[in-house]
Amino acid sequence: MKALIKFLLVCYLxxxxxxxxxEVKGLFEVEVAALSQSREDRNAAVREAMSIVLNRVxxxxxxxxxxxxxxxxxxxxxxxxxxxxYELNVNAKAGSDMRIMRVAFNEEMLMELMRSSSLAIWNExxxxxxxxxxxxxxxxxxxxxxDKNREVEQALQTAAKLKGVPILLxxxxxxxxxxxxxxxxxxxxxxxxxxxxxxxDVAAILSGKLLKQGRCWSSEWTLSFNNKIxxxxxxxxxxxxxxxxxxxxxxxxxxxxxxxKADQVxxxxxxxxxxxxxxxxxxxxxKSYLRxxxxxxxxxxxxxxxxxxxxxxxxxxxxxxLQEYLALGRELREKGVDMHDNSLLYELREQ
Numbered sequence: 001m002k003a004l005i006k007f008l009l010v011c012y013l014x015x016x017x018x019x020x021x022x023e024v025k026g027l028f029e030v031e032v033a034a035l036s037q038s039r040e041d042r043n044a045a046v047r048e049a050m051s052i053v054l055n056r057v058x059x060x061x062x063x064x065x066x067x068x069x070x071x072x073x074x075x076x077x078x079x080x081x082x083x084x085x086y087e088l089n090v091n092a093k094a095g096s097d098m099r100i101m102r103v104a105f106n107e108e109m110l111m112e113l114m115r116s117s118s119l120a121i122w123n124e125x126x127x128x129x130x131x132x133x134x135x136x137x138x139x140x141x142x143x144x145x146x147d148k149n150r151e152v153e154q155a156l157q158t159a160a161k162l163k164g165v166p167i168l169l170x171x172x173x174x175x176x177x178x179x180x181x182x183x184x185x186x187x188x189x190x191x192x193x194x195x196x197x198x199x200x201d202v203a204a205i206l207s208g209k210l211l212k213q214g215r216c217w218s219s220e221w222t223l224s225f226n227n228k229i230x231x232x233x234x235x236x237x238x239x240x241x242x243x244x245x246x247x248x249x250x251x252x253x254x255x256x257x258x259x260x261k262a263d264q265v266x267x268x269x270x271x272x273x274x275x276x277x278x279x280x281x282x283x284x285x286x287k288s289y290l291r292x293x294x295x296x297x298x299x300x301x302x303x304x305x306x307x308x309x310x311x312x313x314x315x316x317x318x319x320x321x322l323q324e325y326l327a328l329g330r331e332l333r334e335k336g337v338d339m340h341d342n343s344l345l346y347e348l349r350e351q
Contacts, residue, residue, distance in 0.1 A: 021125040021294040027164050028053055028105045036097035037086060043078055049103040050077040053110070056164035059255040060119040069117040080113070082106045120259035123316065125294040127258075128168040129250065130202045131156065132185045132193060137212040141182050143172065152210065152239065159243035163251040168200060185209075194224075203328050206250055210242070217242045223250050226257055226328065257324070258294060260317040270319050273308040273338060276348035283309060286348070289331050295322060310343070319344070 030052045034045035051065065051074060058064050065071060073080065084103045092098040114121050133144040135152055146153040146169065153169070160167045170176060176196060184192040185207050197205050204225040211218050216236035223230040232249040234242050272290070277283050283301065286309070290299045295317045302310040315322055323344065326332055335345040 021127050021292055022166055024124045024126050024164050024166055026161075027057055027124050028107045028110060029103065030162075031100055031102050033089065034086070034099045034101040037099060042084075042101070045101045046081060046084070046103055047074055047077045049101070050074060050080060050105060052162065053105055054114070056162070056251070057110075057122055058114055058117070058119045059122060059252065059259045064119055067117050067119055069113065070119070073113050080105050080109050120255075122164075122255045122259040123294070124164075126164065126166055126254075127203050127294065128166045128200075129160075129204045129206050129254070130197055130200050131160075131167050131169055132180075132197075132205070132207040134182050134185050134209045135212075136209060141209075143180065143182060143185060144169070145172065155239045155243050158240065159247045162244055163247045165247055165251055165254065167206075168202060170196075170200070204254060208246065219243075219246055221246055221249060223253060225253060228253070260295070260321065268315050268317070268319070270313045270315055270322055271302075271341065271343035272311045272313055272346060273305065273343050274311065274332060274346045274348060275308045275335070277309045282348065286331065287311070289329070293322075293325050295325060308345070 030049045032045050032049045032052070035041040054064055054070060058070075060067065065074065082104045084101055086099040086101055089096070089098045089100050111121075133152075133156065134141055135144050135149055144152060144156075156167070156169075170180070172180075180193060180196045184190055184196075186209055187193070190207065193207065194205070204223065206221065206223050208219055208221040213236050215238075217239050218236045219234045219242055221232055221234070230249070230253050232246075234245045234249075236242075237245065274286060277286060287299050287301065290296055290311065290313060295315050296313055297316060298314040300312040302312050304310070313322070323334065326334065326346070330349060332346040333349050335347055337343070338345055
């Protein structure tokens with residue numbers, strides 16, 4: 001029990017990392033296999049492509065294809081397409097009509113569709129996930145070296161892109177190689193791994209083991225995020241399929257936290273009052289930090305009121321969701337709500 005408590009404390013310190021989002025490009029574009037260029041096979045491929053896109057921007061308690069709005073839209077998937085093109089499938093057998101079909105959907109039309117559903121939407125501003133991966137082959141275990149195992153690295157990037165999860169691989173420079181061992185990545189209480197991850201300032205860390213078994217791969221995964229631990233395993237599949245399932249496991253808890261309900265997608269305004277800011281540099285740093293939050297579209301400094309700097313934030317979602325985002329950061333400490341104007345009260349943490 002003491003070991004578990006210590007581990008959770010380490011997790012808490014780790015998750016005090018600054019939340020910095022990046023814009024994920026190509027969320028509404030995807031490549032799928034088409035059996036041929038016939039209308040029937042094209043429509044089937046477009047439907048599959050649209051399902052992939054919706055599954056990387058929407059989240060629900062059940063499969064999103066059970067939503068009535070989504071089901072109707074999938075039956076008319078072609079009407080949401082901006083453009084498509086075919087490419088030869090280099091893996092197809094000689095003489096096969098199979099093609100790779102690249103489909104780009106109309107973002108505005110799909111957003112309107114999603115707003116009319118009962119599901120939540122995860123927008124294109126997403127936090128990077130740090131991935132520590134141990135690869136085991138022929139009885140040898142090693143932390144992923146992208147120079148020596150390009151096949152696994154490329155499959156990892158492809159699987160992450162498929163779910164729209166931006167990933168960050170550790171640098172594995174000389175210092176890191178000395179500090180982080182295979183046992184640290186696989187440990188049930190990875191204090192050293194969490195410590196080594198602090199340099200990357202991420203809010204989520206995914207660690208795993210990928211095991212080559214004959215012609216297939218099995219894997220085990222742990223996602224540490226928002227003071228919670230999620231674990232799952234993937235049975236023996238080909239490499240691409242295994243990692244695709246693995247990132248589905250990572251997507252769900254991340255999307256469940258960040259996604260905004262369709263009826264909350266509209267813009268709102270929140271007033272934030274921050275104590276402890278001294279000087280223009282600190283003020284500029286806080287404004288920059290707030291702008292990088294996934295749900296914040298703009299930040300405006302208003303005034304200084306009773307020693308507190310007042311900021312006006314334009315946000316997508318709810319005030320409660322904003323507070324949850326801020327709780328992940330190590331910049332500000334929550335102090336309550338100003339009952340006079342309902343603004344949020346925070347103070348600058350000691351750096």
